[in-house]
Amino acid sequence: MDARTPSFDPSPWLPFESRRRARDEKREAVLRTAVHLFLEQGYHRATLTAVADRLNITKPALYNYFRSKDEILFECWALGQERVDEFIAEIGAGGGSGLAKLRKLIRSYAQVMATDYGASLVRFDPRDLTDKNSKIVRAAKKSIDTTFRTYIADGIADGSIKPCDTKLSAFAIAGSLNWIGHWFRRGGALSAEAIAEEFADRLTEGLAAKPIRRKAGPPPEKNKRSRGGSR
Amino acid sequence: MDARTPSFDPSPWLPFESRRRARDEKREAVLRTAVHLFLEQGYHRATLTAVADRLNITKPALYNYFRSKDEILFECWALGQERVDEFIAEIGAGGGSGLAKLRKLIRSYAQVMATDYGASLVRFDPRDLTDKNSKIVRAAKKSIDTTFRTYIADGIADGSIKPCDTKLSAFAIAGSLNWIGHWFRRGGALSAEAIAEEFADRLTEGLAAKPIRRKAGPPPEKNKRSRGGSR
DNA sequence: AATTTTTATTACCAGTTGGTAACTTATACG
DNA sequence: CGTATAAGTTACCAACTGGTAATAAAAATT
Known part of the structure; x- marks a missing residue:
């Protein structure tokens, strides 16, 4: 070392x-x-x-x-934001329907939320930063929101997503995802990947114009319940 | 502002x-x-x-x-929790399928989240409280989570909800709802009632065993506006 | 080996803020 | 009216904590 x-x-x-x-x-x-x-x-x-x-x-x-405590806070946030920027760029570069992009976004976002730096995106208060950095954070949040809405709108335009209120849909999805940063615990019953997969399905189920094709087998099966108690 | x-x-x-x-x-x-x-x-x-x-x-x-600043904080939280306890008791007392109860829960919870005391349930940090009060808060959160899971499980049992992971579904729904406390602004474009209605639909769309019966008209239109607050 | 640069430590300060004590004023009441 | 009680105010403190010299130790450079 x-x-x-x-x-x-x-x-x-x-x-x-x-x-x-x-x-x-x-x-x-x-x-x-x-x-x-x-x-x-x-x-x-x-x-x-x-x-x-x-x-x-x-x-x-x-x-x-x-230079200061709030600079440390900002850098923590920035590292998380970096990850987000990365996969957003990736998804934007790739192709696919609006729905497909939205699902990718959900998967990636969920996984980042399950990391410390990712959680810092939603667990820290921008008001603890300098005005300058606070603005940067707000702009980034706004940008993420725009990305969600854009993909949803894209999906509606290309027919992969049912017509709906893009703003509320984006809020609903982002809320579920951001919440991960509050309850996820490493080493718990659920892995980040499992959550990401499940959320990509669950959060788009109601939006998809056509039923989502599952990986294998016929639609829903038995009640697959997971052991309780994390938190 | x-x-x-x-x-x-x-x-x-x-x-x-x-x-x-x-x-x-x-x-x-x-x-x-x-x-x-x-x-x-x-x-x-x-x-x-x-x-x-x-x-x-x-x-x-x-x-x-x-007696102290943190007591004030706790009382703020308690007032919000009181509202939650109220409608949970109401819903529990009433009848209906698991899905019906879940939708009621979502509607009421969304509306409380749009109030100051409601937002305080998710915007304040229990760690700022005394150990004793912190425990009370954690217990209450746990109880809310249990309520969500119970209604979902009820729905699965009575056939109104498709088999699914109750834990993740509860987290997904609670996340969307809690997020309201972070973005909702009074006097904004969306009324609390409209959000509550929309969320009750959106958040259960993927769970419902059968398509949700809408109030009127054929399924989705473009930019549908939910009007007419019930309750 | 001597010197410069980087990195860490000790000692300390300043500003903030929750909380308290002593005192004053307003209201209720016999 | 006069007295007891509740409610407010002024003045103040103690503790915490971010941040800063001044300085020492360590490492790199010459």
């Missing part, structure tokens, strides 16, 4: 690279610890001293990597 | 007016102001001084009615 420069290293660049990498690694470690603690205790209750303690350093050391 | 309209003052403590209102009325006024401010600024950013200011009194005066 130690990326220290080997003494026999011929390149004068590698030391620099490794140094930079070490720094980035530490920065990331701070974020990982911070997002975890912020989620666990809540942003306001979680102190920087507590974050530092978990990293075996002291509070002022954190200021070598971040 | 829910404007603070200084044109009229809902506070019982009018600057130079008689101060002989009932104690309970004042207590309620504190809660109304507090829940509003807590939602507007977030619990931690909202100071008791700010709450008091809006009521034309000073911070220590608040302590005539409440």
Whole structure:
């Protein structure tokens, strides 16, 4: 794990690279610890001293990597948003009907929500950020909402989705997905993938113009219930 | 921008007016102001001084009615929970299939979510409360979840709802509903009643064993508007 | 080995805010 | 009217916590 420069290293660049990498690694470690603690205790209750303690350093050391507590919060959010931007770009680049794109969106979004950085997209309060960053967050949220609505509208236009109120439908779907960030627990009864699959079906069942083709077997079977109690 | 309209003052403590209102009325006024401010600024950013200011009194005066800030928070939550308990009792007392009960539940829950006290059920963090109250909140949340699951299971049992994963279905529905507390704005384009109606349809469309009977006319039209609030 | 740069620590401060004590004023009541 | 009680106000504090020198230690560079 130690990326220290080997003494026999011929390149004068590698030391620099490794140094930079070490720094980035530490920065990331701070974020990982911070997002975890912020989620666990809540942003306001979680102190920087507590974050530092978990990293075996002291509070002022954190200021070598971040300028302020709210900057850390913002970076956590940004990492989650990055994931979202990625798959949205992917889906946008690919083809398919509006319904198909919507289902992809749901699947990907659900899986991101099941991660710490993903949860930070909905569990943190933008009002804790600077005005500037708060605006960025709001714009991103708006953009996600627009994506949902666009795909739904696309689906209505191409006939894959029944005519419906795009705004309310988008809210309904986004609500179910965002909620994942609140109840999902790693290692629980449900895997992120299973949730993603199920939600892609469930949340579009009512919207699909035609019944959704299942992977195998005839439509619904027995009551497949999962063991209760997570939360 | 829910404007603070200084044109009229809902506070019982009018600057130079008689101060002989009932104690309970004042207590309620504190809660109304507090829940509003807590939602507007977030619990931690909202100071008791700010709450008091809006009521034309000073911070220590608040302590005539409440013992602490977190007690105020808890009472706000409790008022919202009271509404929920009420309609859950009502629905439980009435009859109907599992699907019918579920739809009633969705309708009522959606409408409560569109109120300040309702939103406080999902916008406030139980970790800000004392351990004791925090437990009460968690128990209540669990109970709501159980209600959702029970109605779904009832529906499956009586044939009104297609076999499905009760846990995930409950989460999906609750998520959509809880999300209302985050985006709903009074005086916006959508009324609480319209949202409630639409959600009762949309969120059960995929679950219903048989197509839902609409109030009138053939299935979906473009941009259908649900009108006529029941209840 | 000496020097510069990076990284971490100790010590500390400032601003905020929930909460309290002492005191004052208004209302109810005998 | 005079007294008791409830309700408000002013003044204040204690504790917490984000953030900042000043400084030491470690690492890289020369």
